Amino acid sequence: MQEVIVYFVVALAVVFLMKKYAFPSKKNRGCNTGCDCH
Amino acid sequence: MSRNDIKVALIGNPNTGKTSLFNQLTGLNQKVGNYPGVTVDKKEGTSKLSSTQNAIITDLPGTYSINPTSLDESIVLKTLLKKDIKESPDVILVVADVENLKRNLLLFSQIKDLEIPTVLAINMVDQMHRKGISIDLSLLKKELNTEVVLISARKNEGIQEVKEAIIRCHVAAKASPLCGVNHKIDPDYFDKLKEISPNYSLYELWLMVTQNNFPETITKEEKEKLLAFKQDVSKLKKYQHKETIYRYQEINKILKKTYIVDKTKATNLRGKLDKIFTHRIFGYVLFSLILLVIFQSIFDLASVPMNFIDTTFAQISDFTKSNLPQGVFTDLLTEGIIPGIGGVIIFIPQIAILFLFIAILEETGYMSRVVFLMDKIMRRFGMNGKSVIPLISGTACAIPAIMATRTISSWKERLITILVVPFTTCSARLPVYAILIALIIPDKKIFGFLNLQGLVLLSLYALGFLSAIIAAYILHKTLKVESKSFFVVEMPNYKLPSIKNVFFEVVEKTKAFVFGAGKIILALSIVLWFLASNGGSSYQNAEKSVFENIDNQNLNEDEIQQKIASVKLESSYIGILGKAIEPAIKPLGYDWKIGIALITSFAAREVFIGTLATIYSVEADDEDTTTIKQKMASEINSDTGKKRFNFPVGMSLMVFYAFAMQCMATFAIVKRETKTWKWPLIQLFGMALLAYVSSFLTYQILS
Numbered sequence: 001m002q003e004v005i006v007y008f009v010v011a012l013a014v015v016f017l018m019k020k021y022a023f024p025s026k027k028n029r030g031c032n033t034g035c036d037c038h
Numbered sequence: 039m040s041r042n043d044i045k046v047a048l049i050g051n052p053n054t055g056k057t058s059l060f061n062q063l064t065g066l067n068q069k070v071g072n073y074p075g076v077t078v079d080k081k082e083g084t085s086k087l088s089s090t091q092n093a094i095i096t097d098l099p100g101t102y103s104i105n106p107t108s109l110d111e112s113i114v115l116k117t118l119l120k121k122d123i124k125e126s127p128d129v130i131l132v133v134a135d136v137e138n139l140k141r142n143l144l145l146f147s148q149i150k151d152l153e154i155p156t157v158l159a160i161n162m163v164d165q166m167h168r169k170g171i172s173i174d175l176s177l178l179k180k181e182l183n184t185e186v187v188l189i190s191a192r193k194n195e196g197i198q199e200v201k202e203a204i205i206r207c208h209v210a211a212k213a214s215p216l217c218g219v220n221h222k223i224d225p226d227y228f229d230k231l232k233e234i235s236p237n238y239s240l241y242e243l244w245l246m247v248t249q250n251n252f253p254e255t256i257t258k259e260e261k262e263k264l265l266a267f268k269q270d271v272s273k274l275k276k277y278q279h280k281e282t283i284y285r286y287q288e289i290n291k292i293l294k295k296t297y298i299v300d301k302t303k304a305t306n307l308r309g310k311l312d313k314i315f316t317h318r319i320f321g322y323v324l325f326s327l328i329l330l331v332i333f334q335s336i337f338d339l340a341s342v343p344m345n346f347i348d349t350t351f352a353q354i355s356d357f358t359k360s361n362l363p364q365g366v367f368t369d370l371l372t373e374g375i376i377p378g379i380g381g382v383i384i385f386i387p388q389i390a391i392l393f394l395f396i397a398i399l400e401e402t403g404y405m406s407r408v409v410f411l412m413d414k415i416m417r418r419f420g421m422n423g424k425s426v427i428p429l430i431s432g433t434a435c436a437i438p439a440i441m442a443t444r445t446i447s448s449w450k451e452r453l454i455t456i457l458v459v460p461f462t463t464c465s466a467r468l469p470v471y472a473i474l475i476a477l478i479i480p481d482k483k484i485f486g487f488l489n490l491q492g493l494v495l496l497s498l499y500a501l502g503f504l505s506a507i508i509a510a511y512i513l514h515k516t517l518k519v520e521s522k523s524f525f526v527v528e529m530p531n532y533k534l535p536s537i538k539n540v541f542f543e544v545v546e547k548t549k550a551f552v553f554g555a556g557k558i559i560l561a562l563s564i565v566l567w568f569l570a571s572n573g574g575s576s577y578q579n580a581e582k583s584v585f586e587n588i589d590n591q592n593l594n595e596d597e598i599q600q601k602i603a604s605v606k607l608e609s610s611y612i613g614i615l616g617k618a619i620e621p622a623i624k625p626l627g628y629d630w631k632i633g634i635a636l637i638t639s640f641a642a643r644e645v646f647i648g649t650l651a652t653i654y655s656v657e658a659d660d661e662d663t664t665t666i667k668q669k670m671a672s673e674i675n676s677d678t679g680k681k682r683f684n685f686p687v688g689m690s691l692m693v694f695y696a697f698a699m700q701c702m703a704t705f706a707i708v709k710r711e712t713k714t715w716k717w718p719l720i721q722l723f724g725m726a727l728l729a730y731v732s733s734f735l736t737y738q739i740l741s
Binding site: 002003005006009010012013014016017020021 | 363365366367368370557558560561562564565568702
């Protein structure tokens with residue numbers, strides 16, 4: 001069971017990073033002055 | 039309202055005493071505030087100008103120009119563009135603050151170009167003597183080609199003169215433009231624009247095009263022709279930009295002849311403080327002392343909460359490990375997620391203290407004096423005083439700092455500022471510096487009161503700033519970009535900082551750091567843990583290979599477990615990647631584990647600490663080394679048998695982070711602001727090369 005949770009959490013983290021850097025959303029590209037504007 | 043009443047629109051910058059004048063003219067009892075935007079709604083009142091003449095005065099919202107940036111300001115533009123005989127104003131009464139006349143005249147010049155009869159009321163003239171200001175009124179009237187009245191609305195001085203000027207202005211009825219700037223920007227373009235309609239002045243037509251604000255009286259045909267001018271947006275923006283610069287040039291010319299500020303006669307507190315804060319020697323000494331206090335405080339005040347946070351996270355990790363069932367998810371929590379979050383939270387005290395000081399300096403009005411003070415220095419290095427704001431903002435984050443360069447009018451100066459801003463020490467570098475300083479610099483006092491660690495941190499900030507201006511100088515000499523330079527800065531009055539504002543500023547900036555970088559650090563910590571806890575066949579066979587090789591060694595159980603953990607980490611996916619890059623970074627004094635942290639910290643510099651915390655957590659089996667600092671301090675260089683983070687390696691790493699761009703977000707924002715890949719790529723590789731060479735030299739010289 002723990003292994004399933006780990007794979008799920010790792011997959012979530014990878015998807016988050018991919019969305020952040022590899023495929024940033026249009027909203028983020030046009031962001032304003034925030035430091036988290038990646 | 040009688041048909042003979044004069045319709046007067048009262049317009050002015052915020053804080054010019056517009057509402058006070060409205061009260062004096064109309065007798066209405068209104069609230070007078072000293073903060074921008076007090077006049078939000080349209081307010082009207084009747085004023086008795088003479089025994090036979092009344093005026094209907096409309097108090098419009100405060101605005102810096104008639105290019106609206108908010109809903110309030112758009113009311114001003116709409117009123118000015120009205121051609122309805124019942125609603126359009128007969129006379130515009132512009133209120134200006136005597137102390138900020140230059141800035142106030144920008145709005146006046148725009149209104150004057152609309153060719154509406156205008157009266158200029160210069161307010162707060164009771165302050166003139168104390169501020170050392172003198173005005174040649176008759177020459178100013180001639181130069182501005184308008185009625186000018188000196189008033190003190192609070193003291194009810196000059197109000198009758200304003201009333202008389204309104205009547206004279208209304209009788210004359212004819213008004214001519216002040217600057218007529220548009221024709222000087224591109225005569226052909228504006229001739230064509232003027233041909234669209236004889237019912238509007240050229241500047242009115244230009245405002246309709248640029249502000250997309252058409253009066254109801256305009257015909258469909260005229261509107262279509264005007265819309266055709268909107269197609270080339272970049273040209274419009276360029277011309278608007280030129281217009282503002284040209285207006286300020288004209289205003290400067292007029293004020294040079296008519297408006298004199300004798301600073302030796304300025305006897306007020308503000309003048310005295312300005313003399314000290316902007317002094318060519320004391321100004322810099324004071325600024326340096328303030329910076330020294332800030333960086334001393336960052337270490338002295340933050341050490342207790344930081345130790346508390348570090349220990350707390352170590353305890354949480356231990357508690358989790360001993361209370362959850364054994365398994366990979368528990369390992370992920372205790373070796374990946376908890377150390378990763380701890381690596382962010384621990385730096386909250388230092389970040390909060392830094393922003394607390396910056397917010398106080400901004401709130402008091404001191405920061406504007408620093409901008410003024412630094413202008414002379416900045417110019418020598420190809421920037422101007424306004425570059426100081428991005429450079430200081432850069433201590434928080436390069437992203438808003440690069441955006442703040444938009445206020446710099448010269449493209450060359452702006453480009454140089456964009457390219458050098460990442461050298462300034464941002465809050466993301468602070469965690470890296472803080473932990474490395476704590477590891478390699480002894481915590482002792484010099485002269486009994488100066489914290490050595492604080493001094494090293496100040497030196498790193500100075501190194502960042504120095505690198506920025508040296509890089510700016512080189513770019514200034516090498517970049518072949520032609521542009522004109524202007525420097526306009528408003529000096530606000532000194533005031534006590536608002537606790538509420540400072541509090542919100544600190545909370546907002548700290549939150550941005552924690553939640554902005556925190557999410558990335560957490561996600562990377564999870565992925566790193568996974569890559570460090572899994573591997574190919576050699577990873578799977580780590581235990582077997584250790585037992586095969588220790589037959590003749592007298593190792594106890596702890597030592598055997600430590601060896602297994604090391605072999606596993608080296609043969610994990612992350613170990614394979616780290617080993618691949620190790621030859622390139624070994625001359626800098628780094629091993630493959632640091633190499634991994636260098637790669638991941640390209641996402642955000644502060645990830646460096648979180649990455650090392652995760653890697654060492656996976657490897658560590660010693661219960662005494664639980665905090666991040668302890669883990670790094672106990673890391674041993676297998677080649678020398680000595681501590682990994684010794685003085686040469688620590689210094690080499692700090693130099694690397696001082697110069698390397700190491701920030702994906704900065705790279706993206708530079709691309710967006712310069713609209714080309716050329717500059718961010720030059721910046722990235724230039725800074726990386728500088729970082730590599732400097733770290734190499736640092737390590738080789740010190741070791």
